[in-house]
Amino acid sequence: MQFSAGLVDWLNQQTPLTVKVAKIGDRLEKGIVLVAGTNDHLSLRSDFTLHYTKEPIDYPYRPSVNVFFKSLAQYWNHKETAVLLTGMGQDGAEGMSLLRSRGWHTIAQDEKSSVVYGMPKAAVQLNAAVEVLPPEAIADRLVQRVLFK
Template sequence: MPASFDSAIVIIQHVDAHFAEGLIDWLDHQTALRVKKAEVGDRPVKGTALVACTDDHLTLQPGGILTYVREPADYPYRPSIDVFFKSLARSGRQSGTAILLTGMGRDGAEGLSLLRKKGWYTIAQDQASSVVYGMPKAAVELNAAVAVWNPEEIARHLLNPVLR
């Protein structure tokens, strides 16, 4: 993504909190965007990628403020993409783009479906390019994705929304 990318990015990755710092540093060197740890009180802003960095769930609260929550404590994936997507759906934000990439399990599928029903543009990674097709497959099975693409196609459409 170029530095001129005109949207905010929030990344929820199933990684140990100790590994998140290295991921953030690596991502920051891979893109012209600013990549930083998502902290309590942050707001998603254009040109910055915020990365969830604790074993709690990142959520978007009223007023567009990010925070971490322990509940639901029984979710096997921490942080959970479903918890984040569901918080987006409750936030009152009318539209946006939500993307679910490769991963094991079903995390993110229900939340992506909820966002699609709310009018969001939802994308799942395709099977051919997925290392593990569990999460995107679950989203496709729920008809949660408007589009199913490989990462190059996803990037091309993010940079040129007219292609949708």
């Protein structure tokens, strides 16, 4: 939780969007950025509320982007944009691939700008990313997709 709180504080200084630690029962809202706040996996439920789950218990990445992306693919019927940024391992690639197969626009961070090109690389190798971009271009693309949706 200490890392999440610090990240939320820093992000709130970097963006005009509101950034908060996700709490059980929160709902996804436009203009609100939610950050997982525990080592349990953040997941969307069928009633569109967020909760934390220990399952899968043996998954090496905690909290897991794959778990979150898969819950979005299962319950969120809107075609949105998913982004996978720099990180170690392969977490997020499988979930992003599932979102892409459901019609989502998917973006992975490019190798040159990544501190660790593990997670985005895995997504690219899985053909899960529609686009591979540096952070500045990801931000521009997100703004374009919001304004011209």
